[in-house]
Amino acid sequence: MIEISGHNIIIALTIHYVDEPMLLKVRFHGRGGHGVKTASRILGEAAFNEGLYAQDSPIYGAERRGAPVAAFTRISDEEILERGFIFDPDIVVVMDETLLNDWSAKPLDGLKPGGIAFVNTTANSQLYDYGETIRENLVIYDLTGLALKIIGKPIISTPSAAAASKITGIISESSLIDAVTSELSEIGVGDDVIENNIILAREVFRSIPETPPSTKLSDSKRELIPLEVVISYPGYEDIVSVGNSPLRKTGNWRVFKPIVDFSRCTACGVCFVYCPDAAITLRSDGKPEIDYDNCKGCLICYRECPPRAISIEREVRVW
Amino acid sequence: MRHKAVMLTGNAAAAWGARLARAEYIPAYPITPQTEIIETLTKWIQEGEMDAKLVQLESEHSMLTAAGTASLTGVRVFTATSSQGLLYGFEMLYNIAGWRAPLVLVNVSRALAAPISLEPDHNDVLAARDSGFIQLHAETCQEVLDFILLAYRVAEDRRVMLPAIVNMDGFYLSFTREPVKIREQDLVDEFLPHYSAVNPFRASRHVAKGSAVVGGHIYSYFKYHMHEALRRAHDVFIEAARSFSRKFGELYHPVSGYMLDDAEYVLVMSNSFATLGKHVVKLMRQRGVPAGLLKISMIRPFPAEEIANSLKGRKAVAVFDQNISLGLGGIIYNEVLGALYGCPKRPEIVLSVIGGVGGKWLSVEEMEKIFDELKRLERSGITKPRPLFLFRRDELTHIERVLKLAGTIEVSHHE
Structure with missing residues (x-):
């Protein structure tokens, strides 16, 4: 483990591509609102600026803030004959460490042997058990902390793209910065915010070492099954075990946690009325109780509280 | 470019x-x-x-x-x-x-x-x-x-x-x-x-x-x-x-070929998944299989004559449908069969492949399976093959989990 500007960074040792011709597949995992799609676009544009072929795309369902989102960037020195979901990435960029435990997101799934996993995490947080194959090729950095410091918001499209660009070892800082400028302009971001994002991108790009993956094509084959097996399962899309939404806890979507100072709370009930997720109930004394298992950290209560009795605190892991 | x-x-x-x-x-x-x-x-x-x-x-x-x-x-x-x-x-x-x-x-x-x-x-x-x-x-x-x-x-x-x-x-x-x-x-x-x-x-x-x-x-x-x-x-x-x-510069055609000229096994596709088809054709060529792809860009008017001309003399053909006419099968497959009927030197084996329905992601293995199936049919002499429906074990495993959550299956019998 190498200490770089206060962050623990573990570096892969080999720097070359085994596949010929080069096709580099990067998969981003984050949550709605992180800037996952924009991250994949900045990386795609940066590669395109380098004169390479690039392709970027997001995948998402019913869009909402906080829900798991994935996006993909393919980079090649020849025409790209792939589309859609990347099953076997060379690099995964995990923009929210809580997704590592999410069975539907499965961010490390299919990472090729020798591939690089980047995880956005605070250096002082306890590391997850990433598994043997990942631990050797892991790069970690607190992108959210740096984003909060420089742009004041936990939006990490730019630093995630900067991290991925640097890891590839084939994208220059100037191509990255051009891409940050053009992509953020296109979605209507103001000049001053773009300036701060450029500072953020440079900081990340310069802090993270080049760690190109040295991946091999995986030998594992996905098994196909005949129609007979598929249709031996129930064929109606009925949900008979209704009322199971509470099983899907949404509290780990938070970046900031609202905390009530009961000595200042006047039991006015404004937070209760405004909470869009019914995550606030009122106790018998009329003061709020926040359901942290499901509070998504939208902070509307914090903004609306008339006596300013709600404060916020950055959270790293909820569970 | x-x-x-x-x-x-x-x-x-x-x-x-x-x-x-x-x-x-x-x-x-x-x-x-x-x-x-x-x-x-x-x-x-x-x-x-x-x-x-x-x-x-x-x-x-x-x-x-x-x-x-x-x-x-x-x-x-x-x-x-x-x-x-x-x-x-x-x-x-x-x-x-x-x-x-x-x-x-x-x-x-x-x-x-x-x-x-x-x-x-x-x-x-x-x-x-x-x-x-x-x-x-x-x-x-x-x-x-x-x-x-x-x-x-x-x-x-x-x-x-x-x-x-x-x-x-x-x-x-x-x-x-x-x-x-x-x-x-x-x-x-x-x-x-x-x-x-x-x-x-x-x-x-x-x-x-x-x-x-x-x-x-x-x-x-x-x-x-x-x-x-x-x-x-x-x-x-x-x-x-x-x-x-x-x-x-670009010259477009109602139908166009990819590595088609000397191909013996031809995959017929349309729309964006044709890119995935080209990828597997390239892989097959690297393995010495004379594979090729015919892309249909014009669905109406249906370019039946060009399709028939492009497919004549091939050993085996697979028509990929990213659709399903319930109770019939692939729509384009049936239109291609119509185009081939009565044509001299038409391919004996025409396999219907259903894949990518509802945007189902396709792995390389599934695309390879199409050519494996064509070769198998050729060896076995089957000229009226059953349609191939692409689906993977890992997808079914995910469905088992979803069905369990939905309460429509109790315990998985495959885990």
Whole structure:
């Protein structure tokens, strides 16, 4: 483990591509609102600026803030004959460490042997058990902390793209910065915010070492099954075990946690009325109780509280 | 390739197609995954970069009615929808074609409910295959842009005068960025002259359109005309494509081959998954298998003769359908069989492959399986093979988990 500007960074040792011709597949995992799609676009544009072929795309369902989102960037020195979901990435960029435990997101799934996993995490947080194959090729950095410091918001499209660009070892800082400028302009971001994002991108790009993956094509084959097996399962899309939404806890979507100072709370009930997720109930004394298992950290209560009795605190892991 | 190319999504490429074609009237209604087209056009119109009138209607039925009637006044009309939206306005498709209104509609394919989904297959656009619309199906974002220009040119040709659908897959093209050359406006203006309508609606000149007919013979008369006009669109397309290639370089065909010349095993595909087909053809070639791909870009008029000519003498053919006509099977498979019947030297083995329905992700293994199956059929001498439905074990494992959550299965018997 190498200490770089206060962050623990573990570096892969080999720097070359085994596949010929080069096709580099990067998969981003984050949550709605992180800037996952924009991250994949900045990386795609940066590669395109380098004169390479690039392709970027997001995948998402019913869009909402906080829900798991994935996006993909393919980079090649020849025409790209792939589309859609990347099953076997060379690099995964995990923009929210809580997704590592999410069975539907499965961010490390299919990472090729020798591939690089980047995880956005605070250096002082306890590391997850990433598994043997990942631990050797892991790069970690607190992108959210740096984003909060420089742009004041936990939006990490730019630093995630900067991290991925640097890891590839084939994208220059100037191509990255051009891409940050053009992509953020296109979605209507103001000049001053773009300036701060450029500072953020440079900081990340310069802090993270080049760690190109040295991946091999995986030998594992996905098994196909005949129609007979598929249709031996129930064929109606009925949900008979209704009322199971509470099983899907949404509290780990938070970046900031609202905390009530009961000595200042006047039991006015404004937070209760405004909470869009019914995550606030009122106790018998009329003061709020926040359901942290499901509070998504939208902070509307914090903004609306008339006596300013709600404060916020950055959270790293909820569970 | 880099000169003049920019990174564009299929939706942005469609908006550029409408802009370069100088579409004048754009009736709109939002639906995922098409909405970005309309948003892009709205932004340009608002910023004064595009001179057009965009109106949001209250439904796709009204949107298509406005589109067709506006086209009859002599303005160039562009509109776009997806899936449920196309079906909601479906009644008007036959009307627009019958009115001989040569507008261009971009359909961003999305599977039809139920179950409700956002990802693509072609049951939506193929439901419109009998309506009288020309149908061009794009594999790449570049084709989305170029096909819109070609579609206007063919649709507005006096030998055709029929509307056109340009189809692109949701997500795989609509939200996917890749390098796209934005064509030069002055060259587009030369390629696509001003649209001149037949008997346009004018305040100063009376004309009735869409009149009722009493008597099947009158109805038949006009339907025969439409059929022949749509058939003529094939040759008009080839003519237009030649003119396009002289200006812009790319030469488009109703059907085209990839590593096809000496191929013995041929995969027939359309739309964006044809890219995945090319990938596996390349892999097969590296392994010494004489594989090739035939891409159908023009679904209507159906280029039956070219398909038959391209497939004659091959050892085995697989037709990939990203759709399913319930109770029949693959739609394109059956149309290809129709094209081959009675042709000399037609391939003995024609396998139907169903895959990518509802946007189901396809792995390389599934695409390889198609060629393995063709070789197996050839060895075993089976000439009437059962259709191949692509599905993977890991997908079924996920479904087991979902069914357990839904409460429709108790305990997995496969875990």
